[in-house]
Amino acid sequence: xxxxxxxxPDAVFIVLTTITLLAAILxxxxxxxxxxxIALGISFxxxxxxxxxxxxxxxxxxxxxIYVGAVVVLILFTIMLVRREVGEEVVERGERxxxxxxxxxxxxxAVSIAGLAALAGPNLASTPPAGVLxxxxxxxxxxxxxxxxxxxxxxxxxxxxxxxxMLAKVxx
Amino acid sequence: MQYYPYVLMFVVFDVVGMFLFAWGISFRxxxxxxxxxxxxxxxxxxxxxxxxxxLALRRENW
Amino acid sequence: MVNVPTTPADILPFIxxxxxxxxxITLVIFPGMIHLMLAxxxxxxxxxxxLARIQLRIGPLYAGGPGGILQPVADGVKLIFKEVIIPxxxxxxxxxxxxxVLIFLGTLPFxxxxxxxxxxxxxxxxxxxxxxxxxxxxxxxxxxxxxASNSKYPFIGGLRSLFQQVAYEIPMWISALSxxxxxxxxxxxxxxxxxxxxxxxxxxxxxxxxxxxxxMAELERLPFDLPxxxxxxxxxxxxxxxxxxxxxxxxxLYLKLYMMSTLTTVLFLGGxxxxxxxxxxxxxxxxxxxxxxxxxxxxxxYPRIRVDMLIKIGWTRLLxxxxxxxxxxxxxxxxxxxxxxxx
Numbered sequence: 001x002x003x004x005x006x007x008x009p010d011a012v013f014i015v016l017t018t019i020t021l022l023a024a025i026l027x028x029x030x031x032x033x034x035x036x037x038i039a040l041g042i043s044f045x046x047x048x049x050x051x052x053x054x055x056x057x058x059x060x061x062x063x064x065x066i067y068v069g070a071v072v073v074l075i076l077f078t079i080m081l082v083r084r085e086v087g088e089e090v091v092e093r094g095e096r097x098x099x100x101x102x103x104x105x106x107x108x109x110a111v112s113i114a115g116l117a118a119l120a121g122p123n124l125a126s127t128p129p130a131g132v133l134x135x136x137x138x139x140x141x142x143x144x145x146x147x148x149x150x151x152x153x154x155x156x157x158x159x160x161x162x163x164x165x166m167l168a169k170v171x172x
Numbered sequence: 173m174q175y176y177p178y179v180l181m182f183v184v185f186d187v188v189g190m191f192l193f194a195w196g197i198s199f200r201x202x203x204x205x206x207x208x209x210x211x212x213x214x215x216x217x218x219x220x221x222x223x224x225x226x227l228a229l230r231r232e233n234w
Numbered sequence: 235m236v237n238v239p240t241t242p243a244d245i246l247p248f249i250x251x252x253x254x255x256x257x258x259i260t261l262v263i264f265p266g267m268i269h270l271m272l273a274x275x276x277x278x279x280x281x282x283x284x285l286a287r288i289q290l291r292i293g294p295l296y297a298g299g300p301g302g303i304l305q306p307v308a309d310g311v312k313l314i315f316k317e318v319i320i321p322x323x324x325x326x327x328x329x330x331x332x333x334x335v336l337i338f339l340g341t342l343p344f345x346x347x348x349x350x351x352x353x354x355x356x357x358x359x360x361x362x363x364x365x366x367x368x369x370x371x372x373x374x375x376x377x378x379x380x381x382a383s384n385s386k387y388p389f390i391g392g393l394r395s396l397f398q399q400v401a402y403e404i405p406m407w408i409s410a411l412s413x414x415x416x417x418x419x420x421x422x423x424x425x426x427x428x429x430x431x432x433x434x435x436x437x438x439x440x441x442x443x444x445x446x447x448x449x450m451a452e453l454e455r456l457p458f459d460l461p462x463x464x465x466x467x468x469x470x471x472x473x474x475x476x477x478x479x480x481x482x483x484x485x486x487l488y489l490k491l492y493m494m495s496t497l498t499t500v501l502f503l504g505g506x507x508x509x510x511x512x513x514x515x516x517x518x519x520x521x522x523x524x525x526x527x528x529x530x531x532x533x534x535x536y537p538r539i540r541v542d543m544l545i546k547i548g549w550t551r552l553l554x555x556x557x558x559x560x561x562x563x564x565x566x567x568x569x570x571x572x573x574x575x576x577x
Contacts, residue, residue, distance in 0.1 A: 034381055034382075038378065041371075057358070057359065057360045058363065061366075062363070062367075064367040064368070064371070065190060065363065065366060065367035065370050066186045066187055066190060068367075068370070068371050068374070069186060069367065069371055069373075070182055070183040070186040071183060072374050073179065073182070073374045073377070074180070074182075074183055076377050076378065077176075077179050077377070077393075080377070080393070081176075135194065135197060135359060135363075135420055136198070136419070138194060139195060139197040140198040140201055140202050142191070142194050143194070143198060143199075143206045143207070143209065143210055144206045147209040150191070150210070151209070151212060151216065153213075154212075154213045154216035154217045155216060157184050158216060158217055158221075160184075161181070161220055161221070162220050162223070162224070164180055165177055165224055165227055168176050168177075178400065178545060178549065179397075179400065181549065182401075182403070185404045186370070186404070189404060189407040189408060189411070192411055193362075193363060193407075193411060193414060193420065197419060197420060199415065200567070214557075225549060229546070
C-alpha cells in the first residue's frame with residue numbers, strides 16, 4: 001500500500017508538527033482541565049498522523065485506539081470525578097525565572113540535536129529507507145522476533161494496573 | 173469511584189486487543205512456539221485482570 | 235495527475251472527468267456523503283415505522299408520500315427552526331462543536347467499508363483497525379458533551395454511557411479477532427473476499443452473537459438503554475441538546491447505527507456476496523437493513539438492564555465467551571476442517 005499525497009510530504013509534516021506542538025502546549029497551559037485533556041487528544045492524533053507519514057499505518061491506528069480511545073477517556077474520567085470531590089479550580093501562578101529556564105533547556109536541546117546530526121554526517125537519511133511497514137509484515141515479526149519484550153510488556157502493564165488499584169483502594 | 177478499575181482494565185485490554193490483532197493475522201505463518209508466547213502474554217495479563225475484577229466487584233473496597 | 239484546464243473550452247470536460255471519476259463517485263454519491271445522509275434519515279423513519287407496527291400503532295403517516303416517508307425531512311425542518319437553548323454557564327464552543335465532530339466520526343469508518351468489489355473509498359490494509367480506532371473515540375466525545383452541558387442529568391447519563399460503551403468495546407474487538415483469524419487480513423475487502431464460499435457467521439457463530447450484543451450496547455439501544463433512561467434521566471447525556479444541535483446528534487447516532495450494521499454485514503454476513511441477479515451493493519444494503527431491523531426490534535420488546543448488571547455482563551461473561559471463541563477458532567482452523575471453503 002503506497003501512500004500517495006497530492007501535496008509534498010514536507011507541507012503535511014509541517015502542518016502536523018505544528019498542530020501537535022500547539023496542542024501539547026495548550027494541554028499544559030489551559031486553565032480548564034477539560035480543555036487540556038481535549039488538546040492532549042488532538043496532539044495524540046497529530047502524532048498518529050506523523051506515524052502515517054513515517055510509513056507505519058498500523059502503529060498510527062494503535063496510537064489512536066489506545067491513546068485517544070483509552071488514555072484520554074481515563075484522564076477525562078479522573079478529571080471529572082476529582083473535580084466533583086474537590087469542587088474547585090487550582091490556579092497556578094508562574095514562578096520567577098520560569099521563562100528563562102524554558103529558553104535555556106530549549107537551547108540545550110537544539111544544540112545537542114544539531115551536534116548529533118552533524119556527527120552522523122552523511123549517513124543521516126532524509127527519508128526512511130524501507131517501504132511501508134504493512135501489518136502483514138509487522139505481525140509475524142512482532143511475535144517471532146520479540147517474545148521477550150512481549151512478556152516484559154505484560155509484566156509492566158500488570159504492575160501498573162495493580163499499582164493504580166492499590167493506590168485507589170480504600171484502606172480498612 | 174467504584175467504577176475506576178473498569179476504566180483501567182479498559183486501557184490494558186485495549187493494548188492487549190491491538191497486540192492480538194497483530195497476532196491474529198500472522199499466526200498461520202509462524203511456528204507454534206511463538207503462539208505459545210502470545211498465550212503466555214495473555215495469561216500474564218489475565219491473572220492481574222482477574223484480580224482487578226475481583227477487587228472491583230467487592231463493594232467494601234470503595 | 236490531472237489535466238488542469240488551460241483554456242475556457244477545457245473546463246467543462248475537466249469538470250465532467252472529475253465528476254465521473256471513481257473517487258468522486260464513491261466519495262460523494264455512493265457509499266459517500268449523499269448515500270450516508272439519505273440512509274441515516276431513512277433509518278429514523280424506518281425505526282419509527284417498525285416500532286409502531288410491532289406495537290400495533292401506525293407510526294408516521296401524514297408527512298407526505300406513502301407511509302409518511304418524508305417524516306425525516308419534516309423533522310429536520312422543524313428542528314432547524316427550533317431555538318437552541320444553551321444552559322447557563324455551559325461551555326458554548328464544546329456544546330456546539332461536539333455534535334459536528336460526532337457526525338464526522340460517524341462517517342469516517344465508511345471510508346474503508348466496502349459495499350461491493352470496487353465500491354470502497356479507501357482500500358486500507360489496516361481497515362478493520364481503522365474502524366475500531368475511530369469508534370473508540372466516541373466515548374470521550376460523549377463525556378465531553380455531557381460535561382459541557384453543565385447539569386446533573388447529562389453528567390450522570392454521560393458517565394453511565396461511558397462505562398457502558400467502554401465495557402462492551404473489548405468483547406467487540408475480541409470477537410472481531412475471530413473473523414481476522416479466519417480471513418488472515420485486516421483489510422475489509424479481503425475479509426469479504428474470503429467469505430466467497432462460506433459466510434463467517436457459520437464458523438464463528440459465537441463471535442457473531444457476542445459481536446451483535448456488543449453492537450447493541452455500543453449504540454445504546456434497548457435493552458442497554460440506561461444512558462437514555464427516559465423515566466429516570468430525561469434523555470441522558472444529550473438532555474440539554476435542542477434544535478439544530480439535537481438534529482446533528484440524532485443524525486450522528488443513526489449514522490453510527492448504519493455503520494455498525496454495515497460492519498456486521500461485512501464481517502459476518504458475507505458482505506456483497508449473493509446470487510448475481512442483483513448487483514453487489516444492493517446485496518450489502520439488503521443484509522445491512524436486515525441487521526438494522528434485528529437491532530431495532532428489541533427496543534419494542536425487552537426491558538432495560540440495570541447499570542451494574544450491564545457492566546458485569548460486559549466484563550465477565552462476554553469477554554470470557556469472546557476469548558473462548560478465539561481458542562475455538564484456533565482449534566477449528568488448525569484442524570483443517572475449513573479447508574474445503576478455502577479458509
